[in-house]
Amino acid sequence: MAARKALVVDDEKLIVKGIRFSLEQDNMEVDCAYDGEEALEYVRNNHYDIILLDVMLPKLTGFEVCQQIREFSNVPIIMLTAKGDDMDKILGLDYGADDYITKPFNILEVKARIKAIMRRIEPKKTPGEAAKIIESGDMRLDCEGRRTFIAGKEIGLTAKEFEVLELLMLNPNKVYSRESLLKLVWGEDYPGDVRTVDVHIRRLREKVEENPSEPKYVHTKWGVGYYFRNE
Numbered sequence: 001m002a003a004r005k006a007l008v009v010d011d012e013k014l015i016v017k018g019i020r021f022s023l024e025q026d027n028m029e030v031d032c033a034y035d036g037e038e039a040l041e042y043v044r045n046n047h048y049d050i051i052l053l054d055v056m057l058p059k060l061t062g063f064e065v066c067q068q069i070r071e072f073s074n075v076p077i078i079m080l081t082a083k084g085d086d087m088d089k090i091l092g093l094d095y096g097a098d099d100y101i102t103k104p105f106n107i108l109e110v111k112a113r114i115k116a117i118m119r120r121i122e123p124k125k126t127p128g129e130a131a132k133i134i135e136s137g138d139m140r141l142d143c144e145g146r147r148t149f150i151a152g153k154e155i156g157l158t159a160k161e162f163e164v165l166e167l168l169m170l171n172p173n174k175v176y177s178r179e180s181l182l183k184l185v186w187g188e189d190y191p192g193d194v195r196t197v198d199v200h201i202r203r204l205r206e207k208v209e210e211n212p213s214e215p216k217y218v219h220t221k222w223g224v225g226y227y228f229r230n231e
Contacts, residue, residue, distance in 0.1 A: 003027055003028060003029050004027075004028045004029070004049040004050070004118065005028065005029040005030075005031070005046070005047065005048050005049050006023055006028050006029070006030050006031070006048060006049065006050045006051070006052065006114070007030075007031045007032075007033065007039065007042055007043065007046070007048045007050075007051045007052070008020055008023075008030060008031070008032050008033070008052045009032075009033045009034075009036075009038075009039040009051065009052065009053045009054055009057065009062070009065070010034070010052075010054040010057075010080060011034050011035060011054065011056070011057055011058055012054075013034065015054075015103075016032045016034070018107065019052060019107065019110065020032055022107045022110075022111065023111070023114075026111065031046065031048075034058075035057055035058040035059045035060070036057045036058065036059045036060025036061060036062070036064060036065045037059045037060055038059075039051075039053065039057070039060075039065050040060070040065055040068055040069070043069050043073060043075070044072070048075050049075070049076070049118065050075070050076050050077075050078065050114050050117065050118070051069070051075055051076070051077045051078070052078050052080055052110070053065060053066060053077055053078070053079055053080065053097070054079075054080045054081075055079055055080065055081040055082070056081075056082065062079055062080075062081075063091060063095050066079065066095045066096055066097050067095045067096065069096070070095070070096035070156075070158070074156050074157065074158050074159065076098045076099075076117045076158070076159045077096065077097045077098055077099075078097065078098065078099045078100065078101060078110075078113055078114070078117070079093075079097045079099070079100040079101070080100075080101055080103060080105070081100060081101075081102055081103065082102070082103040089102075089192065090195055090196070090199055093196055093199045093200070094199050094203070096158055096203070098117060098158055098159050098160050099113055099117065099160075099186075100192070101113060116187055117159060120159060120163060132144055134166070134169045134170065136169060136172070136217070136228070136230050137216070137217075138150055138151040138152075139169075139208065139217060141165065141166060141169055143166060146159075146162055148162065148165065148208070150208060155207050155208055156207070157204070157207060158203075160185060160186070160200055161200055161203060161204045161207070163185045164181060164185055164197075164200055164201065164204060165204060165208070165218070165228075167181070167184060167185060168218060168226065168227060168228035169228050171228070172227075172228050172229070172230035173227055173228070173229065173230055174227055175221045175224050175225045175226070175227040176225045176226055176227065177224060177225040178194035178197040178198065178225055178226070179194060180225065181197045181225070181226065182194055182196060182197050185197075197226075201218060201220075201226055204218060205218055216229070217229060
């Protein structure tokens with residue numbers, strides 16, 4: 001299996017050096033960037049399995065970098081923030097980040113988050129089993145290839161957006177509370193709160209619904225949670 005490749009972006013060189021050393025101990029290939037423009041250049045010219053992206057960067061902020069990356073790539077992004085302000089965390093997720101870690105952090109926590117994301121996006125293959133396809137109306141989900149199509153056109157979803165949609169489509173018309181979705185998709189030990197789910201549902205609707213305010217697929221049962229309406 002090819003080595004996983006990571007991009008670490010932070011203007012604090014000691015932090016970058018520490019993360020790089022630790023990830024290389026796990027046999028990962030690591031590139032490093034120290035400002036927003038350099039980070040974008042790396043992402044445009046390389047394939048990465050994960051990006052660790054600091055919020056406070058020279059030239060372009062981490063939020064701006066994340067937003068621009070999302071215009072052409074769905075690579076998993078973990079935001080690194082020195083601030084404890086909840087709005088910063090939610091803003092990072094709103095721009096398309098998959099997770100966030102607040103500084104100062106334990107490198108073991110960083111590695112655990114990376115491994116959790118890698119496990120979730122790894123195709124689950126059974127010998128002789130064809131790729132699992134879920135279809136509803138004109139929406140088609142390729143679970144093994146982790147690709148989403150509407151009327152034959154591919155829709156770019158982030159790792160978490162895909163996982164939320166996959167869970168809901170596999171269990172049509174079943175209502176999941178925000179707490180349940182947070183636990184099932186982000187994991188028992190995820191430190192964020194249910195607003196994370198709301199942000200991802202909104203972003204998902206913006207991508208898959210013709211009119212997000214009148215959804216065809218992902219519906220809200222007020223006071224209860226979210227569900228996928230099967231066609």
